[in-house]
Each structure stands twice: as structure tokens, then as C-alpha cells.
Amino acid sequence: MATWISIEGHRRLVEIIPNEVQELWDKWEIRGLILVSLVSQLILIVLGNRRRYKPNICTRALVWSTYLLADWVAAVAMGAISSNLGEYYENNHKKFSKYYINPQLLAFWAPFFLMHLGGPDTITAYALEDNELWLRHLVGLLSQTALTLYIIIMSWKGNWLSHLTIAMLIVGIIKYAERTWSLYCGSIQHLRDSFLRTIDTSKKIEQQQESNNDGMNFWEFLANSIQKDFENEERRAGDPRNYLRAIYIFVSLFADMVLSPWDITQDRKELHDRGCFHWSTYFTLVNNELKLMYDVFYTKAFANYGIQGLISRLVTLITTIVVLASYCKLSENKEHQVVDQIITYLLLVGALLAELSSFFFAVFSRWTRHYFRLRGSATFCCILGCIIDCFFTKSRVHISMGQSSFFTIICNKSLIIKGNFFPVNKLEKLSSVSHRLTSEHVLQKVYRSLYDKSERSLQSNLSGVPGYRSLLLEKNKPIFASEVEFHRTIITWHIVTDLCYHFYDEPSYHFDPRKNSKEMSDYMFFLLVKQRQMLPVGAGLITLRDTVIEAKRVFEDINVVTQEDNLGEACRKLLERSTTIPRNEDLRMQSTSILLHACDITNELIADAGEYRLPMWDFVEELWVQIISYAGAQCRVDMHAHQLRRGPEFLSHVWLLQAHLGLLDQFQIIPH
Structure with a gap:
């Protein structure tokens, strides 16, 4: 019709x-x-x-x-x-x-x-x-x-x-x-309620040893297994029970729970006692935890x-x-x-x-393997473990890092500035992004830094003076520690790192700290521009916009057309020009640009380094490790969970490693 x-x-x-x-x-x-x-x-x-x-x-x-x-x-x-x-x-x-x-x-x-x-x-x-x-x-x-x-x-x-x-x-x-x-x-409320019941259960484990375990949920089984596991002196870092204990710690973070002093002490003691293991073992552990938590929030893990x-x-x-x-x-x-x-x-x-794919992945999943391990089915777990390790376990941890740079924005041909106006929201579009695998040198440096911090002080308080601030104050140079706001610190030292990197214009493999510093600097700049929700609240984009405007104006004054193949020459001319530009306080009050301040810090670093540049790059490398550690600790827990659906960030790995080492505010409890 x-x-x-x-x-x-x-x-x-x-x-x-x-x-x-x-x-x-x-x-x-x-x-x-x-x-x-x-x-x-x-x-x-x-x-x-x-x-x-x-x-x-x-x-x-x-x-x-x-x-x-x-x-x-x-x-x-x-x-x-x-x-x-x-x-x-x-x-x-x-x-x-x-x-x-x-x-x-x-x-x-x-x-x-x-x-x-x-x-x-x-x-x-x-x-x-x-x-x-x-x-x-x-x-x-x-x-x-x-x-x-x-x-x-x-x-x-x-x-x-x-x-x-x-x-x-x-x-x-x-x-x-x-x-x-x-x-x-997978809802936060259910996870929180489950852990509250689990905590009550763990306090009564001795009374429940003779009871039937069929009535317990997964987390109650896990708490019981963890308690018994630490009575065994033959445990090792790769043991599935220690692996499950790590998951228990991790889920408690997402449920916004504060663990007891016993949980904190034992988890940190486990890592310190087994410190002889390779650093990659612990990043493998953290990486697997993030994958399992992805299953909790976004798949049918609890049904499988x-x-x-x-x-x-x-x-x-x-x-x-x-x-x-x-x-x-x-x-x-x-x-x-x-x-x-x-x-x-x-x-x-x-x-x-x-149904075939569901059955296959359910049987050969780590959830099933560890569930039956809790049930005491050692033979079945051994068979499953061999199959999983042979066909599903990768030999190397692959952690991706986004990379972006201040000078890629400056070199972008689409960057058109009319007067002092430039829309802030266009910075995200101008910043070209690439992804690369995190180098083993960066992973090793981050792990060693966090491990040493945990070993030096069992009660390191990240909510007081951040590590990067302490490092800058130790240099005893007012110009280094003058930037207080975290976003401004990231932009300032990102520009400093880029200026030093291009100023020397030497192969990266000569200095691993130089390469590592560049990698971490570009990553934090990527987070600032593309993943701001994972950083503390700040006016970073406003500062970045004013800095881009000033940089464009300075390069026009010195008749330099910035391109990817002439950044070394452009950076050297910028550093020379910055020494002759007067610091006008009136203009400074009208703009949040930190370009000249970053140039002053760079000139100071280059002057102090002289011909021996390795100590300078060691300092910059350690500074970026501390900045990343602070950013990971200050990122909201739900932001780490949200990011899992886009692939876990390197920042989430650092945050979780700090959790196991007892370096988060959530774990700042003095045991009696």
C-alpha cells in the first residue's frame, strides 16, 4: 500500500x-x-x-x-x-x-x-x-x-x-x-561490598577452617588463600598465589578501599624479599593485573x-x-x-x-586456572598452566607510550596565529601523536627508582613534598624550583629537555639517559595535550597556548622557519636570542608563557654541564621519573579504570607498581 x-x-x-x-x-x-x-x-x-x-x-x-x-x-x-x-x-x-x-x-x-x-x-x-x-x-x-x-x-x-x-x-x-x-x-559498589565482606572473613579465617568453603565468593577464597600462602616459605615471585595476591591488592584500589597494615606490610615485604628477580618480572605482574582488571570491568569474567x-x-x-x-x-x-x-x-x-569461542577462552583463561588453584586442583592447574604459558603468554612485556612534542606543534603548517588569539581546543588537533614501545632502559630506571624509594623509607609520604620538587630544590638553584604548578613544570621541563636534546645534536645511543629523558618528556607532554584527565587539575593548555604564541613570534623575529630537519639550528638560535630579550614584568602579567624561563633553565644546565654532559642527562632523567611517579600517584583511580578500554597507559603501570611498594596515600598507614 x-x-x-x-x-x-x-x-x-x-x-x-x-x-x-x-x-x-x-x-x-x-x-x-x-x-x-x-x-x-x-x-x-x-x-x-x-x-x-x-x-x-x-x-x-x-x-x-x-x-x-x-x-x-x-x-x-x-x-x-x-x-x-x-x-x-x-x-x-x-x-x-x-x-x-x-x-x-x-x-x-x-x-x-x-x-x-x-x-x-x-x-x-x-x-x-x-x-x-x-x-x-x-x-x-x-x-x-x-x-x-x-x-x-x-x-x-x-x-x-x-x-x-x-x-x-x-x-x-x-x-x-x-x-x-x-x-x-563489575560495578564499584559491588566490588566495595565484596571486599568489606572479604575483610570480615579474613579476620575469622581460623574459625572458618573447618567450615564448608562452597558458600564463599571468589574474593573470600582469595583472602583465605593469601593468609595461608604467607605461611609457606617456598613461595616465589611467579607463583600463582602471589599473582592472585597482587590482584587482591589491585581490586581494593579500584573499590576505593584502604587496606590493613598487615596487607600493606606483607605485599611490600614480598617485593623486597624477592628483589633479586629481574625488574621485568614485576612489570609483567603489573601488566597482567591490568589485563585481568579489564576483564572484571568490561567482559564476562565473573560469569566465566x-x-x-x-x-x-x-x-x-x-x-x-x-x-x-x-x-x-x-x-x-x-x-x-x-x-x-x-x-x-x-x-x-x-x-x-x-559458544565455541566462549568455551575455549573460559577454559584456558587465567581466571579458571587460579580459581581451581584456590580449590586445590593442582593437577588440573598444572595442565592449564602449561597450555596457557605455551600458547598465550608473551615472552616480553609490551607497554605502549604516546609521544608528542612542543616543537611538533611549532612546526605544524596548520598553526596560524592572528595577533594574540589562538583557540585552545586546536592544540589537540595540531599535536601529532605517535606510539612506541617503552624501552627497557626506561622500565628499569622507573622500577629501580621506586624500589629504592620504598626501601629507604617505609613511610614515604607522596602527599607532602613531591619527589620532583625535592630533586629540584636539592640543586640549590632558585631558577630550577621557581615553577610550582605541576602543569607548568611539565611544559617547562619538556621544552628544556627538547632544547638540550636538539642543541647537542648527537646520536641518542651515546647517552641512554638522553634518549630516556626525551622518551619520558614526550610522553608527559602527550598526556598533557591528549589525556589531561589522567593528570591533576591545572591550566596547562592555557600556559601551552601562550607559550606557543610567544615561540612563534620569537622565531619570526629571528627569521627562522621551524621544520623537522632544522630543529637543532632553530633551538640554538632561540637560546642565543633569549639572552637578549628583556624580561618585561607588565607583559609577563598578561601572558602565562614560560618559553623564556625554559630557555634560562636550559642555558644554566648547558653552562654547568660543560663538556661532561652525562651528569646533566642523569639529573633530567631522574627528574622525569619523579614527575611520572607523582602523576601516577595523583591520578584518580577511576581514570586508570576508564583508560583500560583504550589500552592501559604506562602511567597506570607506574601507579600500580607504587601501590605494591606502599608508596601511595591509600597505603599510608603505620602498622602497630
């Missing part, structure tokens, strides 16, 4: 949708929604787990759009099936002669949308806030299940296809319930681990296999249209592939 619209007071009627298009829509409405929903699930299965490995912007955009589309399509398709069935029986089958779909087949398709609403195991929440909406998903589970039951009852015939529909309904309810449960378990998870996976997998085999055997070729048969087989095969 054509659709018409009245224009100019019924004077003229224009046909908007032709009859052919209307009929085509009626024929492919449900079928098209099914195909879109199925493709969405396949994309989420393949790419949903890629977010933990620094995905590019295209992957993130595709996952985000597919994540939103998947729920919408499934809900709309359920409503379309219900509406079509109602019209089918109301019109006594006549209206649907051209694009007829068997009502029983429609009912058989409905449970698959419940499965799609449950989503794959690789992604349950796109952002951390989705976990807090678990109650909305619980309402959706109840309403969509009721709608599916209504569809099944409307088309019930009592034959083999109706019974297969009931089997798939069970699978759909399990999948959707698992997602709802995982969202609930343990006996319940394996039983659930077996039930859904076996049921899907039985339904697929039964449908292949009992279905007749001429019973349904060819296109409907193809769609049905696509749904069944897609469901089977999803």
Missing part, C-alpha cells in the same frame, strides 16, 4: 514511498534486522577484546558504533516479530502471502535475539559507567524474556520446532543473565570463572549443538523459503561459533 502526504491544504497528494519499496520493506524488515544483528555480534566477538591492546581510532569507533547498534537492533527486531505475528493472525494469513514467514520460524528466531542482547564474552560494557546501569539490563532481561515467551505461546504448535525453540530460549536467558550478572559484579562458569558454558554449547543437529535432521527443504532456511542456518552456525 502506498504512503501519501497532504501538501498545501489537501490541494495536492504526493506519493512518498512507492508500493514496490513498501513491499520490499515488509519482506526484508525482520530478515534484514536478523542479518544486521548477526554481523554486529561477529564484529564484537572479533574486535571486542582488541581494546585492551591500544586500538586505533577506527577500531574503537567500529566497536563503539557496533556496541550501541547491537542492543538497539535486537530490541527492535523482537518488537517487529511480535507485531508481525499479531498482524498475521489478525488478518487471517492473507496479507502475508507474498512475503510469508512461517510463524513458528519467527518464534524460533526470537531466542537468538536474547542471545544477542546477552552479547559475546569479549565485551559486556563499553565504558565503566555501563556497569552502573546493571539494573536497567535486569529490567531488559525480564521484559525481553516475557516478550519472547509471548511470541512462543502465540505460535506454539507442539511439534519439533516448538521444542527446539524452548531449548534456544534457555540458552538465550542464560546468555542475557550472564551479561546482567557481569555488569552487576569457576565451576558455575564452566557448567554454564557446557550447557549452552551442548544445547546449541543439539539444536543445530536436530534442525538439520528434521527440517525439510520445502518447508520454508530458501532465504529463511539460509538465515536460520546462519543464526545456528553463528551461535555455535560464539
Whole structure:
């Protein structure tokens, strides 16, 4: 039937949708929604787990759009099936002669949308806030299940296809319930409540040794295992129980809990007693913790681990296999249209592939391995451990660092400044960003610095004088410590590092501290421009804008066109010119630029270094280590959790390592 619209007071009627298009829509409405929903699930299965490995912007955009589309399509398709069935029986089958779909087949398709609403195991929440909406998903589970039951009852015939529909309904309810449960378990409130119960449980471990452990949750098992683990003198850094203890410490941070003095002392003592291990061991530990916490917040980790998870996976997998085999055997070729048969087989095969991948990753996950270790199944854990270590464990930790630079903004041809005006929001677009693997020298330097700080003082107070401030004050030069605000310090010493780096214009491999300083400096500048939410609150972009404007003006005065291949010459001319520019206090009050101040510090460093530049680079390197450590400690915990969906930042690794060494404010408790 054509659709018409009245224009100019019924004077003229224009046909908007032709009859052919209307009929085509009626024929492919449900079928098209099914195909879109199925493709969405396949994309989420393949790419949903890629977010933990620094995905590019295209992957993130595709996952985000597919994540939103998947729920919408499934809900709309359920409503379309219900509406079509109602019209089918109301019109006594006549209206649907051209694009007829068997009502029983429609009912058989409905449970698959419940499965799609449950989503794959690789992604349950796109952002951390989705976990807090678990109650909305619980309402959706109840309403969509009721709608599916209504569809099944409307088309019930009592034959083999109706019974297969009931089997798939069970699978759909399990999948959707698992997602709802995982969202609930990943919420901060649930984690906090679980740890409060765990703390109470750990205080009564002696009374519970004779009780049945089946009633305990995972964290209670973990607390019990940790207590017993420290009674064993043969433990080692790579032992799974120590690995689980690290997870226990980490989850407590995200739940915003302050651990007891016993927890703090034992965790720090474990690292110090095993200090003979290679530094990479501890970064491997921290990296694995971040991956597991990604699972907690963004996947079906809580639904997968343990006996319940394996039983659930077996039930859904076996049921899907039985339904697929039964449908292949009992279905007749001429019973349904060819296109409907193809769609049905696509749904069944897609469901089977999803269940196989879910079962495979659930069985061979670290969660399952450590869960059974807590249960005392040593043989099973040994087999799982060998398989996981052989096929899933990488020999080297890959930690990515974003890189950006002040002079890349200056060299950008799109930088156009009119007078003293330049929009702050354009700084993000002008700053070109690259990513690189953190060098082993940087990791080693950061670990050694934090380890020594923890060893020197068991009660290092980062909330007092930050380490980078103490280091600057020790130089006994007022010009070094004149910048107090943290963002201004980052910009100042980033420009200083870049000026020194390009001033000497020598190969990086001659001085490892020089290369390390440049790497860490560019990383902190990247955070300032692109990831400001991970730094303390400050007016860094305002300062950066005024500094860019002044730098552009100075380079124009000395007739230097800044390009990537002449930065060495440009930096030398800038340092020479800065000594002749008068320091006008009136202009200084109107601008927050720190360019001339950074040039003064650079000239001071170069003058003190003379021909022996290695001590200068050692100082700059240690300064950046202290700046990164302070930034990691001051970053809000929820920002570290939010960042996990974009790939864990190097700053999160540093923060977590400080947590295990007892260098965070959250751990500043003096044991009695």
C-alpha cells in the first residue's frame, strides 16, 4: 500500500514511498534486522577484546558504533516479530502471502535475539559507567524474556520446532543473565561490598577452617588463600598465589578501599624479599593485573570463572549443538523459503561459533586456572598452566607510550596565529601523536627508582613534598624550583629537555639517559595535550597556548622557519636570542608563557654541564621519573579504570607498581 502526504491544504497528494519499496520493506524488515544483528555480534566477538591492546581510532569507533547498534537492533527486531505475528493472525494469513514467514520460524528466531542482547564474552560494557546501569539490563532481561515467551505461546504448535525453540530460549536467558550478572559484579559498589565482606572473613579465617568453603565468593577464597600462602616459605615471585595476591591488592584500589597494615606490610615485604628477580618480572605482574582488571570491568569474567562458569558454558554449547543437529535432521527443504532456511542456518552456525569461542577462552583463561588453584586442583592447574604459558603468554612485556612534542606543534603548517588569539581546543588537533614501545632502559630506571624509594623509607609520604620538587630544590638553584604548578613544570621541563636534546645534536645511543629523558618528556607532554584527565587539575593548555604564541613570534623575529630537519639550528638560535630579550614584568602579567624561563633553565644546565654532559642527562632523567611517579600517584583511580578500554597507559603501570611498594596515600598507614 502506498504512503501519501497532504501538501498545501489537501490541494495536492504526493506519493512518498512507492508500493514496490513498501513491499520490499515488509519482506526484508525482520530478515534484514536478523542479518544486521548477526554481523554486529561477529564484529564484537572479533574486535571486542582488541581494546585492551591500544586500538586505533577506527577500531574503537567500529566497536563503539557496533556496541550501541547491537542492543538497539535486537530490541527492535523482537518488537517487529511480535507485531508481525499479531498482524498475521489478525488478518487471517492473507496479507502475508507474498512475503510469508512461517510463524513458528519467527518464534524460533526470537531466542537468538536474547542471545544477542546477552552479547559475546569479549565485551559486556563499553565504558565503566555501563556497569552502573546493571539494573536497567535486569529490567531488559525480564521484559525481553516475557516478550519472547509471548511470541512462543502465540505460535506454539507442539511439534519439533516448538521444542527446539524452548531449548534456544534457555540458552538465550542464560546468555542475557550472564551479561546482567557481569555488569552487576563489575560495578564499584559491588566490588566495595565484596571486599568489606572479604575483610570480615579474613579476620575469622581460623574459625572458618573447618567450615564448608562452597558458600564463599571468589574474593573470600582469595583472602583465605593469601593468609595461608604467607605461611609457606617456598613461595616465589611467579607463583600463582602471589599473582592472585597482587590482584587482591589491585581490586581494593579500584573499590576505593584502604587496606590493613598487615596487607600493606606483607605485599611490600614480598617485593623486597624477592628483589633479586629481574625488574621485568614485576612489570609483567603489573601488566597482567591490568589485563585481568579489564576483564572484571568490561567482559564476562565473573560469569566465566569457576565451576558455575564452566557448567554454564557446557550447557549452552551442548544445547546449541543439539539444536543445530536436530534442525538439520528434521527440517525439510520445502518447508520454508530458501532465504529463511539460509538465515536460520546462519543464526545456528553463528551461535555455535560464539559458544565455541566462549568455551575455549573460559577454559584456558587465567581466571579458571587460579580459581581451581584456590580449590586445590593442582593437577588440573598444572595442565592449564602449561597450555596457557605455551600458547598465550608473551615472552616480553609490551607497554605502549604516546609521544608528542612542543616543537611538533611549532612546526605544524596548520598553526596560524592572528595577533594574540589562538583557540585552545586546536592544540589537540595540531599535536601529532605517535606510539612506541617503552624501552627497557626506561622500565628499569622507573622500577629501580621506586624500589629504592620504598626501601629507604617505609613511610614515604607522596602527599607532602613531591619527589620532583625535592630533586629540584636539592640543586640549590632558585631558577630550577621557581615553577610550582605541576602543569607548568611539565611544559617547562619538556621544552628544556627538547632544547638540550636538539642543541647537542648527537646520536641518542651515546647517552641512554638522553634518549630516556626525551622518551619520558614526550610522553608527559602527550598526556598533557591528549589525556589531561589522567593528570591533576591545572591550566596547562592555557600556559601551552601562550607559550606557543610567544615561540612563534620569537622565531619570526629571528627569521627562522621551524621544520623537522632544522630543529637543532632553530633551538640554538632561540637560546642565543633569549639572552637578549628583556624580561618585561607588565607583559609577563598578561601572558602565562614560560618559553623564556625554559630557555634560562636550559642555558644554566648547558653552562654547568660543560663538556661532561652525562651528569646533566642523569639529573633530567631522574627528574622525569619523579614527575611520572607523582602523576601516577595523583591520578584518580577511576581514570586508570576508564583508560583500560583504550589500552592501559604506562602511567597506570607506574601507579600500580607504587601501590605494591606502599608508596601511595591509600597505603599510608603505620602498622602497630
